[in-house]
Amino acid sequence: MNNAKKLEILGDSARYDRCNYINSSVESFLRGKIPGVYNASTSNGCKVPLLKVLMTNKCSNDCRYCINHNKHRFNRVEFSPEELASLFIDYYQNRYVEGLFLSSGIPNDAENSMENMVEVISKLRLDYGYKGYIHLKILPGSSYDLIKRAVSLADRVSINIEAATPEGLSELSSTKKYDTDILRRINWIKRLTKRDKTLAPSGQTTQFIVGATDETDQQILDRVNWLYKKMDIKRSYFSTFEPMKDTPLEFHEEPSSKRSPRLYQADYLLNSYGFNLDELVFDENDNLKLDADPKYYSALSHKEIFPVEINEAPYEELLRVPGIGKISAARIIRNRKLGNCFKKLEDLKNIGVITSRAEPFIKLDNKYQSTLEF
Ligand code: SF4
Structure with missing residues (x-):
């Protein structure tokens, strides 16, 4: 051959x-x-x-x-x-x-x-x-x-x-x-x-x-x-x-x-x-839930850290917010170091945060951004 x-x-x-x-x-x-x-x-x-x-x-x-x-x-x-x-x-x-x-x-x-x-x-x-x-x-x-x-x-x-x-x-x-x-x-x-x-x-x-x-x-x-x-x-x-x-x-x-x-x-x-590992959520059969991503379910089951104040939260906490990834978390920290304050969702959107996902889990300038129950 x-x-x-x-x-x-x-x-x-x-x-x-x-x-x-x-x-x-x-x-x-x-x-x-x-x-x-x-x-x-x-x-x-x-x-x-x-x-x-x-x-x-x-x-x-x-x-x-x-x-x-x-x-x-x-x-x-x-x-x-x-x-x-x-x-x-x-x-x-x-x-x-x-x-x-x-x-x-x-x-x-x-x-x-x-x-x-x-x-x-x-x-x-x-x-x-x-x-x-x-x-x-x-x-x-x-x-x-x-x-x-x-x-x-x-x-x-x-x-x-x-x-x-x-x-x-x-x-x-x-x-x-x-x-x-x-x-x-x-x-x-x-x-x-x-x-x-x-x-x-x-x-x-x-x-x-x-x-x-x-x-x-x-x-x-x-x-x-x-x-x-x-x-x-x-x-x-x-x-x-x-x-x-x-x-x-x-x-x-x-x-x-x-x-x-x-x-x-x-x-x-x-x-x-x-x-x-213990931050992840599994169903009754010990499998990940398929209808939404694991970060979302993790956030839902750790209500004690939410809502996160974007203008104060450390990098590790920002990373736990659905809709905020490593790049946008780093941009938030950088902007804060420059003395900029995030006041509205639009400010977050401009640096790459998926605000529709993040909204129920954050506060901006001490104000809730959503009335959604999470
Ligand atoms: S997966 Fe197993 S059977 Fe298949 S090629 Fe590799 S060693 Fe061989």
């Missing part, structure tokens, strides 16, 4: 791995145009085309949601390290892509597969002199030495945690071990990158599969919070479970399409806004 055909298959297989914010409509696969090229969104909203590809779809693992699971009889293909490295360089030199996202199935043992992936990026860095972006997946069960080499070559590394608990992972796969194959490797990466900031300078991320087990949002966010606090994870991604034909979970119920976006919003509050 030629490389173009392989890329069509292995590029398509890579689309379930998230390497940017939110969902596959944002991380668009340029299907039919340039095989394997996806637009990833950066944190500042820019679109960056990446070659996103698996080394191989051969796999001896039995992940029940995955099309590549070991019992599926279909066409399996693989790239050699040299084939993939030269194909990437060709794409890069032709300006089809600005970076690489490399993952792989695990045909035999993780060590062999990881070695092949490290060889690809080693060729790119050392033989081809490539200095651009590389995101490398770390395979569960890889050795410390290979992980050490991987973080010395890649900008970002990630190992998919998949589930919030060992029990959750065991529902998804009998071949991956939560504590040893995954958490231990996450901890190794943390130690390596903490010791030497030049290793994987864009840090370590991870990904959850949402809705393939009965794990609740509270369990997922509890794990996410732990990963941020104890493992120095930079980002968590939430991949909504999609039942796929020819997989053991083919007839499993599909989760609500609103669930992952709500998890991203809650994750943002934890990771970026400094919220504590």
Whole structure:
């Protein structure tokens, strides 16, 4: 099989791995145009085309949601390290892509597969002199030495945690071990990158599969919070479970399409806004409510801090007001330092506050802005 055909298959297989914010409509696969090229969104909203590809779809693992699971009889293909490295360089030199996202199935043992992936990026860095972006997946069960080499070559590394608990992972796969194959490797990466900031300078991320087990949002966010606090994870991604034909979970119920976006919003509050887990509100099933965003529900359940006086509240309190984000909170503080007082909603609107959301939760110059009950 030629490389173009392989890329069509292995590029398509890579689309379930998230390497940017939110969902596959944002991380668009340029299907039919340039095989394997996806637009990833950066944190500042820019679109960056990446070659996103698996080394191989051969796999001896039995992940029940995955099309590549070991019992599926279909066409399996693989790239050699040299084939993939030269194909990437060709794409890069032709300006089809600005970076690489490399993952792989695990045909035999993780060590062999990881070695092949490290060889690809080693060729790119050392033989081809490539200095651009590389995101490398770390395979569960890889050795410390290979992980050490991987973080010395890649900008970002990630190992998919998949589930919030060992029990959750065991529902998804009998071949991956939560504590040893995954958490231990996450901890190794943390130690390596903490010791030497030049290793994987864009840090370590991870990904959850949402809705393939009965794990609740509270369990997922509890794990996410732990990963941020104890493992120095930079980002968590939430991949909504999609039942796929020819997989053991083919007839499993599909989760609500609103669930992952709500998890991203809650994750943002934890990771970026400094919220504590106990500030989030869950329903009677320990899931986030889907009809409004988690910040709104958090505000409703913490009436003791509202309404917030915009002309006096510290930055952390401003961030807890629905409709006020990090940029508008910083602008409020800056304006106050300049001696400006906010007197009417229009003043807030002018600096980017969504006043229709903020109104019931604030006072301006000691005056309530809304008669709405919140
Ligand atoms: S390890 Fe699991 S998720 Fe990854 S390719 Fe193999 S079966 Fe799929």
